[in-house]
Amino acid sequence: MLLTFDLDGVVMKNPFSTGVFPEVTGRIREGTGLSQKEVMGEIIGEAKSRMGQGRIVDAYDWDDIIALVGQKLGFSGSIDVAELVRKYCTPEHIYTYPEVPETLKTLRQAGYPLVVLTNGFRKYQLPVLRALGVADLFDAIYTPEMTGAAKPERDMYLAPQRRYPGPHVHVGDTVIHDLWGANQAGAISVWVYHDLPDLVASLPLSRRAGHELMEELITQGIARDLNAAAYPQLTTVDSMPDFVIKSFGELPAVLDLV
Numbered sequence: 080m081l082l083t084f085d086l087d088g089v090v091m092k093n094p095f096s097t098g099v100f101p102e103v104t105g106r107i108r109e110g111t112g113l114s115q116k117e118v119m120g121e122i123i124g125e126a127k128s129r130m131g132q133g134r135i136v137d138a139y140d141w142d143d144i145i146a147l148v149g150q151k152l153g154f155s156g157s158i159d160v161a162e163l164v165r166k167y168c169t170p171e172h173i174y175t176y177p178e179v180p181e182t183l184k185t186l187r188q189a190g191y192p193l194v195v196l197t198n199g200f201r202k203y204q205l206p207v208l209r210a211l212g213v214a215d216l217f218d219a220i221y222t223p224e225m226t227g228a229a230k231p232e233r234d235m236y237l238a239p240q241r242r243y244p245g246p247h248v249h250v251g252d253t254v255i256h257d258l259w260g261a262n263q264a265g266a267i268s269v270w271v272y273h274d275l276p277d278l279v280a281s282l283p284l285s286r287r288a289g290h291e292l293m294e295e296l297i298t299q300g301i302a303r304d305l306n307a308a309a310y311p312q313l314t315t316v317d318s319m320p321d322f323v324i325k326s327f328g329e330l331p332a333v334l335d336l337v
């Protein structure tokens with residue numbers, strides 16, 4: 080059985096929000112009269128615009144987005160985003176979520192293929208996995224520039240499914256990308272939700288996804304997504320997970336139920 084993993088918010092925290100973007104916006108804003116927040120707004124706006132045009136892979140190309148925004152705002156320097164990612168791969172900016180390394184080791188020993196399925200380009204994600212010492216626990220890494228698609232698109236899920244045929248379990252935290260996307264691709268969806276209320280978390284794993292509160296939690300998850308409008312076909316019902324876990328360490332017990 081193939082296991083695929085979202086990275087950000089599930090396996091690791093990347094250095095973009097606390098290291099890379101603050102430096103990028105600080106450099107671009109000099110001489111523009113804009114605040115860092117306004118520069119960040121331009122960067123997010125460009126990413127969203129690409130998404131709206133259906134250029135979903137380009138929406139994750141931060142080097143290209145930042146070069147374009149810099150040029151538009153009169154910034155004359157050049158910024159190597161992948162280099163900044165490596166610079167900020169320090170304990171203040173990156174970490175693995177609790178129970179991640181030991182759980183991945185357990186699953187590896189059990190013989191499951193462990194595959195990364197992330198919308199972050201390889202050049203931004205691999206250095207973080209390496210710095211955290213978990214890169215070698217995965218058998219393969221699938222990223223948008225490699226597959227020509229991005230979650231929640233079906234083609235993103237099909238890429239690992241072709242290489243590892245058979246049952247597929249996907250684990251992620253973003254409702255649209257990881258639950259709706261996995262469901263559409265015929266995978267079993269596992270939602271990692273660290274803020275899962277005790278009312279649901281206190282139930283056995285087999286009964287959590289069916290709790291009446293889940294529909295509301297999933298609706299809230301969709302509302303948190305900045306790009307929900309890009310998916311008019313999306314519904315709450317089609318985005319419901321098969322399983323819900325509050326911490327990564329609960330994953331092996333879920334797999335016993337599959």
Ligand SMILES: [Mg+2]
Binds near residue numbers: 086087252
């Ligand atoms: Mg995520």
